[in-house]
Structures are given as C-alpha cells and as structure tokens.
Amino acid sequence: DSGVTQTPKHLITATGQRVTLRCSPRSGDLSVYWYQQSLDQGLQFLIQYYNGEERAKGNILERFSAQQFPDLHSELNLSSLELGDSALYFCASSPQGAGGPTDTQYFGPGTRLTVL
Amino acid sequence: DQQVKQNSPSLSVQEGRISILNCDYTNSMFDYFLWYKKYPAEGPTFLISISSIKDKNEDGRFTVFLNKSAKHLSLHIVPSQPGDSAVYFCAASVRNRDDKIIFGKGTRLHILP
Numbered sequence: 225d226s227g228v229t230q231t232p233k234h235l236i237t238a239t240g241q242r243v244t245l246r247c248s249p250r251s252g253d254l255s256v257y258w259y260q261q262s263l264d265q266g267l268q269f270l271i272q273y274y275n276g277e278e279r280a281k282g283n284i285l286e287r288f289s290a291q292q293f294p295d296l297h298s299e300l301n302l303s304s305l306e307l308g309d310s311a312l313y314f315c316a317s318s319p320q321g322a323g324g325p326t327d328t329q330y331f332g333p334g335t336r337l338t339v340l
Numbered sequence: 341d342q343q344v345k346q347n348s349p350s351l352s353v354q355e356g357r358i359s360i361l362n363c364d365y366t367n368s369m370f371d372y373f374l375w376y377k378k379y380p381a382e383g384p385t386f387l388i389s390i391s392s393i394k395d396k397n398e399d400g401r402f403t404v405f406l407n408k409s410a411k412h413l414s415l416h417i418v419p420s421q422p423g424d425s426a427v428y429f430c431a432a433s434v435r436n437r438d439d440k441i442i443f444g445k446g447t448r449l450h451i452l453p
Contacts, residue, residue, distance in 0.1 A: 267429065
C-alpha cells in the first residue's frame with residue numbers, strides 16, 4: 225500500500241459525458257501527478273500540482289483539467305469524453321516535487337475509465 | 341516521439357537465472373533514470389534509480405547500469421524469483437527543472453519455474 229488513494233476504482237460512462245477522478249496523496253506529500261495509461265501505451269504524464277499550484281504540464285488534452293485543493297487532494301476532470309479516453313488513470317504523489325533532490329513518486333492503484 | 345524506449349514487450353526467464361531488462365532513451369538532457377515495477381491491478385512501485393553522474397547502482401538483487409554514450413540503461417535482477425513476474429517500466433527525467441517523468445511502454449517479465 226503506497227498510501228495514495230484513488231476513487232473510484234472503476235468508472236463506466238458514455239461518450240460526451242464528464243467525469244471526475246479523485247486522488248488523495250500520501251500524508252505530508254505536497255505534489256500530485258496524474259498519468260494516463262492506454263492500451264499498449266506506457267504511462268503518459270498529464271499534469272503535476274505542487275501545493276495547490278500547477279507546476280508541470282504534459283500531454284493533457286484541453287478537454288481535461290485538474291486542480292489541487294487546500295487539503296492537497298486533487299481531482300482530474302475529463303469532459304466531452306471520447307472512446308479513446310478509455311484508459312487507466314494513475315495519480316502519484318511525492319514529498320516535494322519542487323525540482324530538486326531525488327524525490328520518489330508513489331502511485332495510487334489507479335482508476336479504470338471505460339467510455340462506451 | 342518516444343523519448344524512452346523499451347523495445348522488448350515481454351521477457352521470460354528461468355527462476356534463479358539473471359533477468360536483464362533494457363531501455364534506450366533519446367533525450368540527452370535526461371539526468372535521472374528510474375525503474376518501476378507494476379503488478380496487475382496495482383499502481384507502479386518505485387524499484388531503483390540512478391543519477392547520470394553514476395554508471396551503476398545496486399540494491400540487493402537489483403542493479404541498474406547506465407551507459408550515457410549509448411543512451412542505454414539496463415536493469416539486472418539476480419537471482420530471478422517468481423515474485424519478480426511483473427511489468428517493469430523504465431523512466432527518465434530532467435532533475436532540477438521539474439519532476440516530469442517520461443515512462444517507457446514497459447516490459448512484461450515472466451519468471452518460469
């Protein structure tokens with residue numbers, strides 16, 4: 225158990241819909257990262273938040289957005305869903321994430337999103 | 341553009357023998373490399389890392405080798421055990437800029453009895 229929790233575990237929805245994935249980082253970790261893992265793809269970095277502020281952006285679509293709240297939990301919002309958005313979405317957290325010394329990322333168990 | 345490449349989707353190794361997982365990268369700015377292990381229905385877990393100032397890092401049965409001139413790294417597991425059967429992701433980042441980690445597609449390791 226990494227200490228990172230993600231809800232829900234599974235989500236099935238229809239095209240055009242909007243969903244919210246939730247992540248609670250390990251206690252004390254300030255950074256949260258979101259990754260997407262599609263079929264036969266590696267983990268694609270989407271976005272990083274550090275202490276409530278966006279810190280780094282990867283291949284995140286404009287239909288997707290995220291935020292980190294004062295209690296440091298994070299939500300990933302996916303809208304106008306398409307079939308190709310079906311994937312595993314992982315959240316990870318790290319103590320600093322401020323671009324400095326080695327800072328291991330701890331991953332949650334993921335949310336499996338199925339768009340029908 | 342795949343900056344981190346794991347060209348072997350799967351690998352089978354006899355229990356007790358050495359497992360060697362390979363990874364190539366294209367971005368010469370990468371200065372920190374990691375290996376993550378993933379079991380089904382779980383998130384990836386950090387296994388071992390290496391900074392670009394080193395060419396080898398060892399942690400128990402796991403050793404990572406880095407060849408900067410070839411932009412190649414490898415993970416050696418010896419001896420291989422049944423619990424090592426998992427998907428292994430190679431990853432790289434540019435430290436001190438941000439903590440964006442670029443992952444490869446993974447190699448599925450099967451340890452045979």
